[in-house]
Amino acid sequence: MEYAIWTHGLTKSYGDFTAVENLELKVPAGKVYGFLGRNGSGKTTTIRMIMGLIKPNGGHIKIFGNEIGRNRAEYLADIGAIIETPGFYGNLSAYENLEITANMFKVEKNRINEALETVGLSNIGDKDVSKFSLGMKQRLGIANALVHSPRILILDEPTNGLDPAGIIEMRKLIRQLSGSMGITVFVSSHLLSEVQQIADYIGIIDSGHLLKQGGMELINCNEQSFLVVETDQLKRTAEIIESLDFDFEKANNGFKVFCAREDNVSINEKLVGNQINVYNLESVSKTLEERFLGITNENHQVVS
Numbered sequence: 001m002e003y004a005i006w007t008h009g010l011t012k013s014y015g016d017f018t019a020v021e022n023l024e025l026k027v028p029a030g031k032v033y034g035f036l037g038r039n040g041s042g043k044t045t046t047i048r049m050i051m052g053l054i055k056p057n058g059g060h061i062k063i064f065g066n067e068i069g070r071n072r073a074e075y076l077a078d079i080g081a082i083i084e085t086p087g088f089y090g091n092l093s094a095y096e097n098l099e100i101t102a103n104m105f106k107v108e109k110n111r112i113n114e115a116l117e118t119v120g121l122s123n124i125g126d127k128d129v130s131k132f133s134l135g136m137k138q139r140l141g142i143a144n145a146l147v148h149s150p151r152i153l154i155l156d157e158p159t160n161g162l163d164p165a166g167i168i169e170m171r172k173l174i175r176q177l178s179g180s181m182g183i184t185v186f187v188s189s190h191l192l193s194e195v196q197q198i199a200d201y202i203g204i205i206d207s208g209h210l211l212k213q214g215g216m217e218l219i220n221c222n223e224q225s226f227l228v229v230e231t232d233q234l235k236r237t238a239e240i241i242e243s244l245d246f247d248f249e250k251a252n253n254g255f256k257v258f259c260a261r262e263d264n265v266s267i268n269e270k271l272v273g274n275q276i277n278v279y280n281l282e283s284v285s286k287t288l289e290e291r292f293l294g295i296t297n298e299n300h301q302v303v304s
Contacts, residue, residue: 086141090130
């Protein structure tokens with residue numbers, strides 16, 4: 001498998017504080033990679049090292065197999081990025097703002113219109129940016145990052161502050177960039193449900209350590225969050241579940257039983273064996289948020 005971004009032993013310390021330690025990232029080319037972590041977990045520090053904005057204390061970074069060396073300009077040509085809120089000249093049009101970037105990278109001016117069309121702003125390229133909504137500015141930021149035709153796009157919290165419609169537009173755009181254009185999209189975000197809908201691969205970082213990494217199936221495993229049980233005898237059902245020593249709570253026409261998936265069969269057998277009619281047994285898998293919290297909480301317990 002070809003990796004767009006690969007790090008080995010990547011470490012960054014500030015005095016006695018280690019922000020990132022021995023990070024081993026493997027970001028497949030042409031895919032959307034969701035980089036998840038709590039605030040202060042090391043996400044932005046990692047991005048800044050990849051971008052060459054800060055120097056690591058140790059480790060290696062490779063972009064499409066080429067190790068980053070002193071010639072930073074060579075590998076940065078393959079990367080476009082939005083770190084924090086994109087800044088533009090409000091008194092200039094979208095086209096004029098992108099023209100500055102095009103001149104800096106010495107690319108043909110036709111790339112400006114192509115980038116604006118990619119993000120759905122081609123019809124308002126002559127409008128002053130000061131009149132843009134936040135969602136439009138976010139899309140313009142992506143257009144600005146695409147002007148020099150990078151193979152990697154790094155987005156740090158791309159849906160911050162967007163309304164639901166803007167989030168949906170951003171989600172579609174990210175999938176388009178990867179699926180239709182083959183760009184590797186590295187998304188750092190705390191909006192776990194959003195990453196769940198766009199990412200092909202995922203990495204979870206906590207306290208500077210990479211805890212999990214792999215395809216979405218690694219995170220979206222069938223680990224059960226709870227079992228929904230609906231019967232014709234709720235009082236008797238509660239007594240039986242309590243006798244089995246499972247935690248549970250009332251929910252609509254039945255109960256949420258907090259048990260492992262393998263316990264579902266024995267619960268059903270116990271209810272039926274007590275002449276209780278079971279109307280519904282529904283296994284509800286853990287969400288990405290629950291998996292994320294479980295993984296990071298395990299890490300904090302180990303550390304403590």
